[in-house]
Amino acid sequence: MNFGRRAFIQAAGGAIGGILVSPLPWQLAADSAKWSQNWSWRPSPERGEITRAAGVCTMCEGGCAVQVRLVNGNRAISIEGNPANPLSEGGICPLGASGLQFLYAPYRIAQPMKQTGRRGDISGLKPISWEEALGELGKKLGRMRAEGKSRELAGIISNSASSMSDLWLQFFTSYGSSNLFRMPSAADGLRLAAQLTTGKASPFAFGLGNAEYILSFGSNLFEGRGVASLVFAALRQWTREGKRSVKLVQVESRCSMTAARADRFVAVEPGTEAALAMGIAHVMVRRGCYDVDFVKDKVFGFEDWSDNTGKKRRGFKNLVSSAPYTPEEVAKVTGLEAAKIEELAEEFASRQKALAIWAIGQADNVNGAYHHLAFAALNALKGNLKPNGLVSLAPAVPLAGLPPVQKDPGADESAGPPGLDVVRSGSAPYRRYGFYEFLDDVREGSKCSVEMLLVHEANPLYSIPENKLFEQALEKVPTLVSFSSYMDETAAKADLILPDHTAFERYVDVVGIPCAPFSYYALGAPVMKPLLDTRHTGEVLLRLAGSIGAPVRASMPWKSYEEYLRFRVQGIAQSRKGAIADKPDVPIIKLSSAQSVQPNYSSGEELWKKLKSGCCWYDAPSPVAGFETASGKFELACRSIGAEGALGDDKLYLPHFAPAELSGSESEYPLLLVAYKPSYTTVGYLPTPSFMNKLIPDKVLQGGDILIELHPQTAAELKFAHGQRVFLKTTQGGAAVRVNISEAARPGVVYMPQGLGHWAYDLYVRGKGANANSLMEVHLDPVGLMGTLLPCRAQLRSEERGNL
């Protein structure tokens, strides 16, 4: 055996030598290294021809034209701006650039689903076929209508303007319900203010591109979304020649991105921007440096006035000149020095093309009607509302109107329980803004009942301030139908889900851009086959209309959503207005009613083709031809607010600073909580995409912890260290948060970012911090009954868990 061992060793020795002079070991080394090229199971993207398809981004109201890059014409890989678009000039925002992460989102709903278990139990949601889903929904809608319960159908849709929302309205009206609501937004306030002062129901629009001095009352211009397209177009305009030609003054309490990038930051107590506006008005009036002619000829209620009962009423001049609006008084409220107010007013009054803006962007409505009026008043004093002025009304897009709704022959209108329109008569002159009041009524269940609620492109359960109102209202609603493409918080609670396509899988359009002083229309055709078994909600509505009843069918005669859009676009063609922009150098941002745009398209067909190819349609606004108020003037004293003589206090007709009663005692809740919308989160129907997660700074989110901003001094008083875990409590709720000591925060105020704290979707979205909406308190505005999000009282308690 000894011998054997020796032999073995010798053979082995030889073998080793042999192997070393063969390729084996070297090849193995090389190949293992090559293997590591695919370590470990590194995905290998399919190769092929790369093409671009035009589309329009509908992820916010901005309406940027975009291009989708495709591999082999069927796999979308990225979204780019469309260089031919005069609004974006090829630029795109982070949300737009992340767009495909929604198309390929793991949390997309793959096919219709029906809740078989308890509501809200995800595992109870079982896939069903489209035939079943549509059949079930159609049957139910038909039955309700037959039973005269059509008013018990309610709907909540997104607040962006598209032909889809018009189709929804058509559907509801023809069905016989007026309970269709858009998600609340700051635009509501702009529309209301415009309606009160000018008598026209389209929101104010601002000539950002033509202004030279912009006094912004808390508009988050640079926080992205909303009017990002407009703001960036303006920003490029301002900096055309390299240096900024426009002075931007930002008035708000937090040093927001806008405030930081503004030429001047005027820091005021949260929610007192309107007081400052009134203070500025005071100075302008006192010094007489305002557009005297315009005010004399075109403004009603500047001087004292008498209503038609003959009662003498105080005018605006009289009001601002008196006690609460002297710089000294305003200084007390806003926390500014009186001198600074004088100086600011001086600057605003003296500068040419000075513009006061507010409520721009995808913002919550943080101002009551009277505050909106105060800001509008400043523009009135500057004479900005003259024809071709810096402030105009958002021009309408001449789309073909929808056919008149047919009533059922012999249907008794009074039959059945009343709809909300009847219920709320008299409570406020402008009930159409009453989304929150609707929620209240449904919660109480006394005034009205809702049998079925339809939700499309909205996630109210998460994204409305004081979202528990919706949750409570939902408990009173037997059936919730969601058309969401994603398993969001609201969809997860639905009893029936009919998932919509995502953008780029369907026909979409953009009808105008909020606050834009020009009219704009863009259209997007599907760039690829739908990934999943989803259906265009527009098509679904048309299909349902067919199954419900003759009148509804007749009011929505189109075979497909594409056909419907073609029909609408024909309207533009017939109007022979506006033009197609296929070059970026169209000065769309500088358009005013002074210019007239010559049509550059011959036929409706050509227009349609051009729109489909990614070009947008635009038109200069038509000059504001007079005001449609009772006085025929711009009403500083809005007589339409109260039936003549109904209101005791004169100032209730006038712009004024009206601080709301905050709930909770100051002793228990010594701090103020302000929720802000940062640029790196999304706050509406869409969650923050994974790409944008990388943008969220670690001073806002660390792991699962959200950080609130606190001024060093306040933190010192409370003995909080940076990063310390604390508990934030308001009268509405509480959340575990951590402290970010920041110089951007105003002393005594807690700033909490919105868009975090989702509990639905997937682990890329879920479990990141807390949802600010569930801590906030919403106040009903007395004029429009619109929900107003004011700063609310809050307290911070240190948690035992201590620092980290």
Added chain:
Amino acid sequence: MRQKKSKALASKPLGAVFSLSGFIVALVVGWIVFPNLLYSKKAQPLNFSHAAHRSEECESCHSLRADGTYSGIPGISRCRECHESAQGNSREEASLISDYVEKNREVVWKVYGRQPDNVYFSHAPHKGRGLECTRCHRDVSKEEKLPAYRQNLITGYSLSTMKMVECEKCHASKGASNNCEICHK
């Protein structure tokens, strides 16, 4: 002790034999057995006879796109242009029609020269410099039957994938850049 020693001495010539045999066995394993084990032969889903298509221009199937990228192996739609219906009655032809053309399925060819993801290769510059296809590709003009596709079991790459050193040599000799990012993405 002493006994052991004598044994050791006795086994000296034998020892040489043992080690030599070990050496030879190793050589055989290293040079012949191993390479054959390392590469697996894989058949193409379908035979394609380049010879049979000699009438066609190469470019009519393998062309550069307008953006300068290379179309590679044509898709089934291109085949359909001529093979809407069977062109002859070979089994291959029948399968082409029934399994692909009619079902409108792409043929999943195994690409002999396919480079890894991290490699960027553009035909345009090479064609532009007037290189013959056969400089890198096998001459297919008379090829009746597609050769077997040989795949490296460890790397998963094709045996005929051109090695980097080959590219570098040619680039160097032609004075073309050998910077990494010219060929890597």
Added chain:
Amino acid sequence: MSEGRHAQGGVRFGMVIDLDKCTGCGACSVACQAENNISFRPDESNKLRSITWMSIFELNNGGHYPDYKYAFLPRPCMHCDSPGHAPCTFVCPVNATTRDENNGIVTMVYPRCIGCRYCIVACPYHARSFNWWDPKWPEPMESMLSPEVSTRMRGVVEKCTFCHHRLLAVRSKAYKDGTDPDKATYTTACADACPAKAIVFGNLLDPQSEAARLSKDPNAFQILKKLNTKPKVYYISAHDWIRKLSDNAVA
């Protein structure tokens, strides 16, 4: 001698970023992620391990509320032009990262990188990220990956490449069209995306290019100029406090 090599080539791609136009929206960073198949994880809040080629730093003037001011500084790879070698290319033991002296782009070859992270240590701009995890895309997000850029494997370093695959594409087209490939120009994904047009990309040696013009702007500056890394990324700001933050100045 390295100087000599350095001099050759009439092309030096570079970037100029106007910090006064930048609003810090992050479009550049996201566009970059989409263009370059940058992997992401459920939790990206640990910025020291989050892979971004275009990171956005926040600058502030050190003031106190309400005189506090801040601005944003998008930071791609600087593609340092320092004589002979960039800080990173100098130290890479395996030539996985090199500078193409024909166009000045500092490149990175993933299958060559052994993951020693020496280059990460060498870079004062933190422009390089290491793949601490296996790249994994949630189903079905792999469908979003671009074939123009290879995905990285675990354990290697990656960084901004000035989207050089776009350069290869335009050169390839130039060859096809028979035009001069060395004259071909392109832009990066970030520059394309920027909604404020704050990012300008181009050949710094071509007097006609806007990038070259802007890089000579009196308000233009480089970061850490004193280190002599010769960044090819320039920044512009009219604000002194921002320009002050461009380099360390011993008080």
Added chain:
Amino acid sequence: MDRALIPAGLKRCSLPVFGLWMLLLFGVIGWGVFAGAVVLLKAMNVTGLNDYFGFGAYITVDLAIIALGAGAFFSGFLYYGLSRFFPSLKELGKIINLAVVVGFVCYTGALAILVLEIGQPLRAWFGYWHANVHSMLTEVIFCISCYAIVLIVEYVPVVLENRKLCEVKPIKVFGRSLHDVMAIFALTGTFLSFFHQGSLGGIAGVLFGRPYAYRAGLFIWPWTFFLFILSAIASGPAFTALICGVLEKVSGKKLVDRSVYDLIGKIEGVLLSVYIVLKIADTAYWGLVQSPGLGLKMGDFYWGPYGIWLLIAEIGVCGVLPAMILLWPAGRKSNFLLFGAFFLDIAGVSLNRFVMSIPAFAAPVMPFDKWQVYIPTVYETAPTLAMLAYCALIISLSYRYLPLFPREKELNRA
């Protein structure tokens, strides 16, 4: 078997006791190997490293252990090389075997850790195949592997002196002949170790983007290149001596004459003081001339846990102090002071390696950048501890079964 292997005429502790000790060491090694396996399988996210700390515990320990190991073998150079000219150095022969063992374990251990340190171990060999000649790391890769080979060659004859192995004639012959050529290896080894030590220093020194680490220098070599060499030889022999001292304490036997310690003390004293003088000069230039030129003042380099204490400890407590003790004859006389000084010396050099691989890169360079702190995880500490355990293991085995100390027998005649 155990008995048979123990060198003739030498006393060793009983097998069970030794077994227990082995068991302990194997325990630690096993733990470290497991942790290492996790790092390789799960990728490096299990470590405390991140994009701000590319280097961490692995590199620090490697640098330190290599400095001490290579330095240890410097005594080999003194013995084989210089003793021809300075007979007094012959004394070192009494401890030279141990020096070889120490050098061997340190290098092989360090190599093992390096495999964990790189993200793509399968590509480790690219360092030779695709070498970038400009990179200090390339120098390191080449030197470290060549030198590891040299050390193995040097360790072999020591092993071959084992009683049982010597019974086999050819082996004995082979071993002896190796001994004769050892001088050549010692010299190549020393050259390699010098060069390699220097390139390790170069690693930090060449980083012109990192003012904290960057140093000007001669030709392509920054000052750290030379400082690392000096510090290594100024601490390595001390390391050997310290280990020897520990062995004596543990075994309760005299292994070398006190004179050896004294000699090493003297040598180290001189070397350390030369080093520390240069180090001070270098630090002064770096802090007061070079850094201001790059816009930074020394204060910018020290913050929080990475405070100025590092500098004081490294240069003052662990530099000047031991140097003075070792130069002072009375100091060398006292075991406490002598070995204390050895210890401080070693600590100082290790601290230097730590500073050059962690705080040096924690210091922000961009004015708007922030300091970060690095905390190693168990996946870094375990393998490094295991590496130390491995060193202890080999040393124990060598001591038990090999005649490391030629004078052990006489010294312990009772």
